Amino acid sequence: MDPKFLVLALLGVFCLTQAQLEENECIKANAKSCGACIQVGEKCGWCTDPTFLKQGESTSARCDEVDSLIKRECAKVSIENPRGSLKVTENKNVTNRSKDSHKKLTPDEITQIQPQKLNLNLRSGEAQKFTLKFKRAEDYPIDLYYLMDLSWSMKDDLENVKNLGTDLRREMQSITSDFRIGFGSFVEKTVMPYISTTPAKLLNPCSTDQNCTSPFSYKNVLKLTDKGEQFNQLVSQQQISGNLDSPEGGFDAIMQVAVCGDQIGWRNVTRLLVFSTDAGFHFAGDGKLGGIVLPNDGKCHLENNMYTMSHYYDYPSIAHLVQKLSENNIQTIFAVTNEFQPVYKELQNLIPKSAVGTLSSNSSNVIKLIIDAYNALSSEVILENSKLPEGVSISYISHCKNGVSKTGEEGRKCSNISIGDEVTFDVAITSKGCPLSNKSETVKIKMQGFTEEVEVRLSFICECECHEAGTPNSPECSSGNGTFECGACRCNEGRIGQRCECSTDEVRTEDLDANCRMGNSTDICSNNGDCVCGTCECKKRENPEERYSGKHCECDNFNCDRSNNKLCGGHGRCECRVCYCDANYTGSACDCSLDTSTCLAKNKQICNGRGTCECGVCKCTDPKFQGATCEVCPTCPGVCTEHKECVQCRAFSTGEKKETCELECMYFELEMVKSRDDLPQPGAEPFISHCKERDANDCWFYYTYAVKNDSTKVVHVVEVAECPDGPDIIPIVAGVVAGIVLIGLALLLIWKLLTIIHDRREFAKFEKEKMNAKWDTGENPIYKSAVTTVVNPKYEGK
Secondary structure, eight states: HHHHHHHHHHHHHHHHHHHHHHHHHHHHTTSSHHHHTTTTTTEEEOOOOOOOOOOOOGGGGGEEEHEEEHHTTGGGGGGEOOOOOEEEEEEOOOOOOOOOSOOOOGGOOOOEEEEOEEEEEEEOOOEEEEEEEEOOOOOOOOOEEEEEEEEGGGGHHHHHHTTTTHHHHHTTTTTOOOOEEEEEEEEOOTTTSSSSHHHHHHHSSOOTSSOOOOOOOOEEEEEEEEEEHHHHHHHTTTHHHHHOOSSHHHHHHHHHHHHOOHHOOOOOSSEEEEEESOBBBBOTTGGGGGGGBOOOOOOOOOOOEOOOTTTTTTTHHHHHHHHHHHHEEEEEEEEGGGHHHHHHHHHHHHHSSEEEOOOOOOOOTHHHHHHHHHHHHOOEEEEEEOOOTTTEEEEEEOOOOOEEOOOOOGGGGGOOOOOTTTEEEEEEEEEOSSOTOOOEEEEEETTTTOOOEEEEEEEEEEEEEGGGGTTTTTTTTTTTTTEEEEEEEEEOTEEEETTTETTTTTTTTTHHHHHBBBBOOOSSSGGGGEEEETTEEBBBOOTTBEEETTTOOOEEESSSOTTTTTHHHHHGEEETTTEETTTESSSTTTTTTTGGGBBBBTTSSSSSEEEOOOOOOEEESSSSSSSSSSOTTTSOOOOOHHHHHHHHHHHSSSSSTTSSHHHHHHHEEEEEESGGGOOOOTTTTSEEEEEEEETTTEEEEEEEEOTTTTTOOOEEESSOOOOOOOOOHHHHHHHHHHHHHHHHHHHHHHHHHHHHHHHHHHHHHHHHHHHTOOOOOOOTTTOOEEEEEEEEOTTTOO
């Protein structure tokens, strides 16, 4: 075998083992009782059959995956596998109504979340799932408390807030017909260095030409009311105060507004707190500057609508504020000037269901700011739950508008929710194990900013049903030394062993170990187990499918012979290191198949009649033949060629074997047919060959060679061979002569054509040279004229 392949195979086995180990947590847990077993995971079951365990197996072997227990021959009726359950105890439908409805409902009559109460019975590892429906009700009541900074810098803002009650009520009519508004104000702690404590400054902290009221920490000016005119009247009577430092004591005021529900007048409706300021804020630890070190206690300290403990308790921390605002379902709107937007944006990220709006320098846009912030807050719904018991987890899947679904942390949220919209959340609650107290717990789920909540009561399945039917001091457990329950003994204190037969005080280890040795061996439990009370309890393997067994753990089900890297070839079971093969298999590794179908040749004969079938593989007895079914013969002629001479001699009395035909060619039955169409067609016999052969006279004869199921060989031969006709001489001679003549004429034409082409080229060349010729005129140098002219020298021309 290729070493690379072997390494890959071993790695694959190792990976499979690890995967099985991780999946089968039941065996890994080593549970000694049914109750401990079912707490491991939802797949784990416990076999209560008293005879289930094999020799050498420990009590914990009763705990396994249900499918595995069934494979190990534990009857289904004997398997304890309790399942969790869910029951809805209160399920009022969500409210459907409009703002124009004639019937006005009280807040307690409006339902926005369904169901309201459930009981869950949790099995460890098994999730219980239910669906929550939320519908944002129309005309839902709103309580709005306006908390305003009344330090000197907010003087012009106070003027614009004096008519806020009636103006805001008028604007809110489009959202709800049940609207209430309240008013409170804050400045700062009344100690140095936040304010001046001189007597004159305590009376009037502003400059001498300005009339200001005495400084205070927080004042509840108006309890929540539906009378907008009363709001305007009381706000108009308010006066500005002053302080020394820039940050204000707004956190003290927010804490009191959150926890003093009765004094503020909060109802179980939508609660909005508008926090209006143009400055930053003090938080926990800043009180040390004024000598205040006690942390804020988060309780109400209003007397005559004034916060009286500002000098005693430090400012609350942001986390403390988040807790109290969430507990009281208050949604906060920070209306701050542009300068402090970044600070309050960061604060918004820490406080759930809060919003930040930009306040103009004189608060003239406060109504629009409130309306916009309310719409932003109410358009997003976020699920939250109370603290979960130890070992309990919860997950959400949201199904929002337009078919959008989200999981994880985003599964708690749905955005862009309008009035009347309906969304759902799939909730899954899972327990891992049982809480120590084993008592029922209650978890509450609600929407942030809403008072309605879903109450989920959790119970835990920590024991099997068979636990109740246990027999204390049972005779099955060594004369009453344990409780016999769920098919096994649960030993009393001080007793050990599968049947509680040993006492931890009286037993001697040496005596017990002797019972755990096989024969004269020195190995205790064959080194494959532990000796417990004189009885071997075999070790568990990493792979839960592999087990030791036997009185001395001498047997196992994984050390049998292998074939193709499979235990018992994958065709048997391993018991005590011996393979017990499945039907139609034999051999030490069950790798020998008794099925002969793989040995059938095309002619339906086993190994083509030329071999024997051993373990599903052909062993060819004729050395000329080879292949999977002994049908390949590289040195043999074809079937047609092999039988040609015998067919020729018997059918036509010709050929090389016509003299010895009766001796060599009587091994088949001969049948003559009239034409090729009468020959048997493919499929008529198990094995048939169609042949076409030529004899010495160049005649073709046709036949078929077939082998029947009983090995009888039959040859069908067409009676008349097909011989070609002789050649016709006259046409051949005429054709040859005509061909010679035609070829001669063609050659003559070609010669004539070439001659004409050559002459034309020569003539053209001559004409060209003639055109290019030049004739010059000159005198003969030896020529002398016959005429001599003499001039008279005396002649003067007169």
